[in-house]
Amino acid sequence: MRLEPIAHPSLARRAGLPALALLATLLSAMALAALAGANPLAVLGQIAVGAVGSKFALLETLNRATPLIFTGLAAAVAFRARLWNIGAEAQLYLGAIVTVLLGTGALPGLLVLPVTALVAALAGGLLLLGPVLMKTKAGVDEVVTTLLINFILLLLVSYLLEGPMKDPMGMGWPKSTPLVTEARLPRIVEGLRLHWGFALALLAAAAIWIIQTRTKLGYEIRAVGLNIHAARFAGIPVNCVLVKTALLSGGLAALAGWSEVAGLKGHLSLDLSPGFGYTGIIVAMLALLHPLGVVVSALFVAGVFVGSDAMSRAAGVPTYIADIVLALALLYMVLALGLTRYRLVRG
Amino acid sequence: MQAQEVVLRLTGITKRFGPVLANDGIDLALHRGEVVALLGENGAGKTTLMNILFGQYRADAGDTQAFGAALPPGQPRAALMAGIGMVHQHFTQCGALTVLENIMLGRESLWQTRLGRAKARARLAQLMADFGLTVDPDARVGDLSVGERQRVEILKALYGEARVLILDEPTAVLTPQEAEALFVTLRRLVAQGLSVLFISHKLGEVMALADRCVVLRHGRVAGAVRVAETNPAALAAMMVGGDLPGQAVPPGRPGVVLLSLRNVGGTGVDLDLRAGTITGLAGVSGNGQAALADLISGLARPLAGQMTLGGQAVPADWSPRRAVQAGVGRIPEDRHRQGVVGDFTLAENAVLERYGEAGFARGPFLRRGAIRDFAAGLIGKYDVRGGGPETAARGLSGGNMQKVILGRVLEAGPKIILANQPVRGLDVGAIAYVQSQLIAARDQGAAVLLISEDLNEVLDLSDVVHVISKGRLSPGFARGEKTVAELGLWMAGEGFDHAA
Missing domain, CATH: 3.40.50.300 (P-loop containing nucleotide triphosphate hydrolases)
Incomplete structure (x- = not known):
């Protein structure tokens, strides 16, 4: 058996294989449900209802999708340039730290929201800048450095919550002083539990899409990612493009942290992110790195998580099924993409 | 037998x-x-x-x-x-x-x-x-x-x-x-x-x-x-079969020196590229051609000696972009690796060196219509077969890919053209086309540096031939001055010893 490249994959192949991957995900989910002793169709139905079946469920899904859109965009932007930013989790937490630093009374009222957002994004970008400069100057693999920084940042948050940022009114819980009201993102519609972070995430996706398809920077990012040698030969300033990409990617991931603190939680805690930074990679890959696709896949992934929580309460199937389903979805999708451009032949 | x-x-x-x-x-x-x-x-x-x-x-x-x-x-x-x-x-x-x-x-x-x-x-x-x-x-x-x-x-x-x-x-x-x-x-x-x-x-x-x-x-x-x-x-x-053998190339009309190298790399590499001239560089691959090509194309900066363009020393921040701006057209040795971005469309590849110019960009935005029109014109003018502006470059044959690169170089109106192995791996028709375009560019006053491992190609096209061997460059030989066997000796490094 070997792989033979296909020069011009047909439309059926390009559309059919990803569809097949989704179908395979669905079937696997049903098999897992059956394995857990529940009725597969009922489990799927409960996940769907739990994700979008009511106003409350839908809003919960949208809220959960918000940070995933930001981290998904962060991964999508960086991966386009073949810059493997695995550190979105760290950038997210740094964004959250900055939000708490500036949002607990340090700044005057009107300025506080835009300034926290900007400074948080800048901090996240700068956090990714270090690994990128190590990569361009010394050839250090950014996968390793960005991954390790995640752990460093988590320990930093842990320290801050036990020490300098600890909420004196927190009854001993490791959480920060809450944000002042001016630093909080208002809800889009009064009475509905959905904050402006979601709208901003959509806006960010549209902006990234425009950057990638319409601007010189997007052109440069894609050229560097697709063929760095040709890009360099043609005179594209490769290192400069990578630095810009890092600022963009790190900034987006930090906005996820900002939006979670300012929009949802109101304070920093160690459970702020259940791995949004890592899940963002899955979101981006499922979206084939397309910025608008990131919105769709973030909604899908958030729906699976939220729906599985609800299903678990009703059907008694563990919520871990959500993680397995998403992992399988990613594997099937990657496989489908591979088979779009290659075919298996015998001999 | x-x-x-x-x-x-x-x-x-x-x-x-x-x-x-x-x-x-x-x-x-x-x-x-x-x-x-x-x-x-x-x-x-x-x-x-x-x-x-x-x-x-x-x-x-x-x-x-x-x-x-x-x-x-x-x-x-x-x-x-x-x-x-x-x-x-x-x-x-x-x-x-x-x-x-x-x-x-x-x-x-x-x-x-x-x-x-x-x-x-x-x-x-x-x-x-x-x-x-x-x-x-x-x-x-x-x-x-x-x-x-x-x-x-x-x-x-x-x-x-x-x-x-x-x-x-x-x-x-x-x-x-x-x-x-x-x-x-x-x-x-x-x-x-x-x-x-x-x-x-x-x-x-x-x-x-x-x-x-x-x-x-x-x-x-x-x-x-x-x-x-x-x-x-x-x-x-x-x-x-019935095909006619190639016509002999008429000689060029040498003009002023457009690019000059003096003792770059400290190994006595002296080279003058004159307007209206094809200068051939013969030699077995790996004898310093890559370093010389990198220098002229902007990938490397002169470490020793002098490099002048039109009489001016090249700027200290010499780079591929500077080279393009200075009117150096570059045809890279490996077209798949350095010449095109395979997953980019022909339109995107056509402006790879020039996407930032006023004609193709406004502020931070690309003028996609202008880029597409430019590519369509290039495809027509250089007879690129196998796709339109929106076709991915990777699907093209080597010859057509090279035509895209050639068009990109020539449309910029270069004063100096670095043609590094321009016909390697191409079919007969594409070879003839690429060579005739280089000759036409020469006749319009460009200084062409042709680097090739094919001695016959160098001899057929060049007005002046240098031989490169172990990082050293021979003096320039006029067309017909040396036989193939004599050049072969230089390629093996023997002529240098006598000359030194």
Whole structure:
């Protein structure tokens, strides 16, 4: 058996294989449900209802999708340039730290929201800048450095919550002083539990899409990612493009942290992110790195998580099924993409 | 040479790629102890035939036999196992491994652990001594020159105990003297009962080396003759059919010096590129061409000596972008790697060097309509076949890809053109087109630097020829001043010693 490249994959192949991957995900989910002793169709139905079946469920899904859109965009932007930013989790937490630093009374009222957002994004970008400069100057693999920084940042948050940022009114819980009201993102519609972070995430996706398809920077990012040698030969300033990409990617991931603190939680805690930074990679890959696709896949992934929580309460199937389903979805999708451009032949 | 056992037989091989019939009912037989040349122009179907033999492609019809047994189609290992060794035109090596590791690669089961490694090293040393092919066994293949990598490829085949050796245009990267040494090697192999199938488009080599010659033209066998019973003219006629031989290039009108190098790299490289002149750089690959090309294309900065453009020293921040802005058009050596972004459309590739110019961008935004129109114009003007502005570049043939690069370079109106291996791997039609465009650019006053391993190409096109060898550059020779043999001596580094 070997792989033979296909020069011009047909439309059926390009559309059919990803569809097949989704179908395979669905079937696997049903098999897992059956394995857990529940009725597969009922489990799927409960996940769907739990994700979008009511106003409350839908809003919960949208809220959960918000940070995933930001981290998904962060991964999508960086991966386009073949810059493997695995550190979105760290950038997210740094964004959250900055939000708490500036949002607990340090700044005057009107300025506080835009300034926290900007400074948080800048901090996240700068956090990714270090690994990128190590990569361009010394050839250090950014996968390793960005991954390790995640752990460093988590320990930093842990320290801050036990020490300098600890909420004196927190009854001993490791959480920060809450944000002042001016630093909080208002809800889009009064009475509905959905904050402006979601709208901003959509806006960010549209902006990234425009950057990638319409601007010189997007052109440069894609050229560097697709063929760095040709890009360099043609005179594209490769290192400069990578630095810009890092600022963009790190900034987006930090906005996820900002939006979670300012929009949802109101304070920093160690459970702020259940791995949004890592899940963002899955979101981006499922979206084939397309910025608008990131919105769709973030909604899908958030729906699976939220729906599985609800299903678990009703059907008694563990919520871990959500993680397995998403992992399988990613594997099937990657496989489908591979088979779009290659075919298996015998001999 | 009397007829002996047939070691390799191809019967009725036919292969079609879309509308192109690459091989059409080809029959070929190779006997023990025989050298057969497979002669044909670029694109005549020689390489396709070999890829079928080695299972890279499946033939649409026909079959192959080695030592009397049929080879299963589409299985690359089958031919190797049957004792057929191939030296590819494009090397199949792993750049990160050493020479020894590359040679052992794929034969691991024969060689166990360190003991095997020592044995392999000893055997390789013996082979190198026997056949006069010297390469450092511990050098990383990625660091070797193209010429050295070919030696590795030949050694690899010999090492694999091949009884039939197939060489695909083996002399393309060798000096005439090195080629002669290779011929001696091959004759020694044949005397020991091996058989050689030798693919070439050079008549001289065929006459010098082969016992028999099979000529391919447009995918068919145009003739099969004993070399002793024929002559180069007859072979040429068979090879090109009714086609006329190429016209001699009229000389250029030399103008002012546009680019000048003085002792760059500290090895006495002095070079003047004059307007209206094609300056040819002959030499075996890996003798400093890459460093010189990097310097002129902006990838490297002069470390020593002086580089001036139009009389001005190049800026300290010399870079590819600066080079483009200074009017240096660059045709890179490896068009797939450096020339185009394969997954970009033709439109995107057409402006790869110039997307930031006012015509193609407004503020941070690209003017996509203008870019598409520019690409459409380029595609029409340079006769790019196989796609429109929105087609991905990777789908194009090498010739059409090169036309896109050529168009991109020429449309910028360059004063200096660096053409690094501009026709490598192209078919006859594309070669003629690219060369005629370079000549036209010269006639409009551009200074062209042509770097090529093909001495004939350099001699045909150039007004001035320099030879590069071990980082040193010969003085410029006017057209016709030196014979091929004399230039060959320079390529081997001998002229420098006399001149110094």
